Amino acid sequence: MGDLKSVDGAFKTRLRAVLPEQVFRPLTPTYQEEPRGMFHGSGGLVLAPSSTNDVSLVIQECAAARIPVIPFGGGTGLVGGQVMPGAAPVILSLERMSRIRDVHPSENVLVAEAGAILADVLAAAQAAGRLFPLSLASEGSCHIGGCLSTNAGGVNVLRYGSARDLCLGVEAVLPDGSIHHGLKRLRKDNTGFDLRALLCGAEGTLGVITAASLRLYPRPARQGTALLTVRDPAAAMDLLALAQERMGQGISAFELIKGTGLDFLKASGLGGAQPFASRPDWSVLIEIGLGLTQDPEAELAAVFTEAERIGLSHDGVIAQSSGQRDALWKLREEIPLANKTIGAISSHDISLPLSAIADFLTEADAALARVGSFRINAFGHLGDGNLHYNVFPPDGQVATDFVKMRQMVRDVVYGLVQQFDGSFSAEHGIGRLKPGELQRYGDPARLEAMRKIKDALDPLGIMNPGVIFSQA
Structure with missing residues (x-):
């Protein structure tokens, strides 16, 4: 935790003096769990502001007290970015900031607050005769802010790109509490560094996205x-x-x-x-x-x-x-549910150059066969090079029998991904699950630049500590 502090009674009292009572939420299990059960929270204070100004106030108070802030969306992330073990942080939920602020059909733009559920964004676009093409299995519960913060992919990346490509501008609260008013609806804005692109995919480590201008498309006839x-x-x-x-x-x-x-x-x-x-x-x-x-x-x-x-x-x-x-x-969309029922030894969200996919699958299967008996379920977004390469125990055995082999399986898979000039994290992000892999496989110059950006924008280290970068 370094110099970071946990929420205590005095901090709660100070917040209650400056925030509406409706902002405070009970600490239910929803805010302490993530879908794969790998990370569990250990307390904290749940705050659900209804305005960007209140988000700014919360961040300012947390910075002054050196309290870590964990942005929380729909809770559907698969790498543990929404749960902080071993601490009592502020869990900043955007659930009350869920409005569709504007729809501009003639511009093919929709402006939504970060807590808007993806399904509601899709419906608002459809009602305007337009298409918002981000398509995820969790669309009924994930929030658009979380999708942008993790640069979510989905099945339509081949044609329309990932979440970052579908975002024209963002409104965000930075780690000092200042508000970035970047909700422009422009296709061209060549005025220096692109904070939109930086915040999309930063997994809440550089600030909190509170609203976004989203790119719409004509609906295919x-x-x-x-x-x-x-x-x-x-x-x-x-x-x-x-x-x-x-x-x-x-x-x-x-x-x-x-x-x-x-x-x-x-x-x-x-x-x-x-x-x-x-x-x-x-x-x-x-x-x-x-x-x-x-x-x-x-x-x-x-x-x-x-x-x-x-x-x-x-x-x-x-x-x-x-x-x-x-x-x-339904066949494709329920494969992850079936995988969960069977129980994987290790799951891998990887991307590869298109021309390398066939050779990778052949070599990865052979390499794993040399170290054990496994079932492989490879599936995913072939058109954009994103595969979910998941390793399962033989029929009749369970994943818990192979816990000691899990890291070795990951090393085999990620080592081959590196050899084929791919990525060990395609669409799920780094979170708290993969900082070690990022240090091992990431480009040193890029990692150093990322660290300097993090230190410059968040010198106190309060924004989602332990995500992307291992916690000191």
Whole structure:
């Protein structure tokens, strides 16, 4: 903790003298847990301001008292960034700052407060006849501020980019309590350092995003979805190239699914009915969005016909209704739930150069086979190079039998990721789970620059200590 202090009675009394009573929230288990159960809070004070000015006041008081601040959104993060063990910090929840402030359809811009639930942002965009393309499994509970702070990815990065790419400007409270009024709706603003880009992905270590101007898009007039088998991951990459040659930027998502994932769905009673009589070793889920004059089903059929002709695919299903589309997506979206039911030894959120993916999968499987008997479930956003490469015990055994091997498995996977010039953290961030990996695999010059930025903006170290950088 260094010079940082824990919340005490005197600090609570001081805050109650300057903040409305509605700001104070009970310390329920919600604020002390994270989805994977790896980190647990040990107390603190939950504050839920309803205005940026009150957020500023809280940060000023915490800076004066050297109290750590843990920004809290929907609590859905998977690397422990929202929970601080071993301390009693201020847990700063944005749950009451949930308004959609403005929608500008003609500009393709929506302004939302950080506590707005992603599903509500999607609905507001749809009501204006527009699309906000950030698509996550947790959209019913995650907050837009958390999505921006972690630079969330999702299934549509291939076409629209990650959360940072979908943000035009931010309003934020910096570690000294000053307010950055950056809610501009501009596509071009070449006036020096880009604080928007810096705060998006900083995981609450450089300040608290309180609102954002978000980029909207015209809604595709017609959508198409298909699940096609592929011979192997190399064939999947060739299929992606084939589809892009035909449809260009019309491809919204291109998801790789390993047969192991379908096995896990069946074993867990999830995913609904599977469309293939014989479970394929590999398949891809393709989503396209086209204009009024284009026929998405015909385009997907043409891609499959050509893929079958050249030996990339031998079977496939093209959705003929919204119900069939939802059924295909259910298979992909419930794979993480099935994984949780089975229980992984180690889960890895990695990204690789597209041309290296097939070779990585082959070499990683072989390298792990040399040190133990495992089941591998590799799936994810193949179009943007993001894979979830998860390692499971053999059938009949459980993950707790392999606790002593967990670090070795991670070392094998991340070592190969490094060899292939990839990243050990693609879309989930660093949090409290991966600072060690960042120090081990990160570029020294970049790490030093990051540390200097952190020290310059947050010299007291109060903002989410232990996230990204190991706590001293």
